[in-house]
Amino acid sequence: MSSLVRTEPLRGEPPLLVPGDPYSVVVLLRGYAEPEGGDNAVRADGSVTLVLPQAWSPTSGHRHPPPSGGGAKTSLEEAARGPILVDTGGPWAQEALLGALAGQGVAPGDVTLVVGTHGHSDHIGNLGLFPGAALLVSHDFCLPGGHYLPHGLNEECPLRLGPGLEVWATPGHGGQRDVSLVVAGTALGTVVVAGDVFERDGDEDSWQALSEDPVAQERSRKRVLGAADLVVPGHGAPFRVLREVSQPEKKGLDQRQQEPAVD
Incomplete structure (x- = not known):
């Protein structure tokens, strides 16, 4: 069934909580991009989002990702049992990030997985705050200490982290290796933390100029x-x-509903 799609900004200031089962989503910091001065200069930082498993609490203790012998699938699923951070903002936002995490009862050492949607500095500038977390930055997945594991992510094959929780390959903005985190089952339905696949709502006039691969x-x-x-x-x-x-489809549906059933 074809449909018309429109978008509508979600009202409210961060932190924005979208409860869910088994995962809730909290938008900790809202990204921005604002012209500054001449020469097309821009002042910008990326959005930062926290995904919290319902089963996790600050008192449940830190869970370390498993040893690499379990492979990428096992390691990703284990890492997703704790708080997941999607992008970290730039290093200039370090204090704001730490404060936003503390507001949710999460310490840097509690974060078990950081997903970096792509490798730009305004999206992964604070990775150093999370040395104990597994890192999935673009298509590179590593355990603490820098042990990298192959995983096979592509557009036809997402990475499953848990029930209704997946990483999708969403190439284009930063090249072929951008990713998005997909969270199903929230109070607002399926949430996609999309990095710069979308710069902002209503970005139709600007996203292509910032894309390394507009077709993708x-x-x-x-x-x-x-x-x-x-x-x-x-x-x-x-x-x-x-x-x-x-x-046209609405009219057709109405007509079919008025027609008598045929045995």
Whole structure:
């Protein structure tokens, strides 16, 4: 069934909590990108999002990722049992990040997995705060200490971290290795933390100029809009994705509903 898609910013200031089972999503810091001075200079930082398993609490203790002998699948699933951070912002936002985590009862040592959507400095500038976490930055997955594991992520094969929790390959903005985190089962439906697949709501006039591969990014954008009920973009407020059946289809549905059933 085809549908019309429109978007609508989610109201409220960070931290924005979207409860869910088995994972809740908290937008800790809202990204921004603002012109500054001349020569097309921009002042920017990326959004930072926390994903909390319902079963985790500050008193449950720190869970270390397993040894590498278990392979990437086992290691990812184990790492996802604790707090997951998606992007870290730039190093200039370190104090804001630490304060936002503390507001959720999360210490840097509690974070068991950091997902970096791509390798730009405004999205992974604070990785050094989480030496005990497993890191999935773009398509590179490593355990603490720098032990890298192959995993096979591609556009047809996501990485499953837990029930309704996946990492998708969403190439385009930073090249071929960008990723997004997909969280199903929240109070607002499926949340996609999309990095810079979307700069912000209503970015149709600007995203292509910032993309290393606009063709791939267009494909990623369509995929995200087809699955998400809420998108956390890289540099703006989260926005809802609302779908409406097109008018011709609505008319056809109405006509079929009025027709008598045929035995």
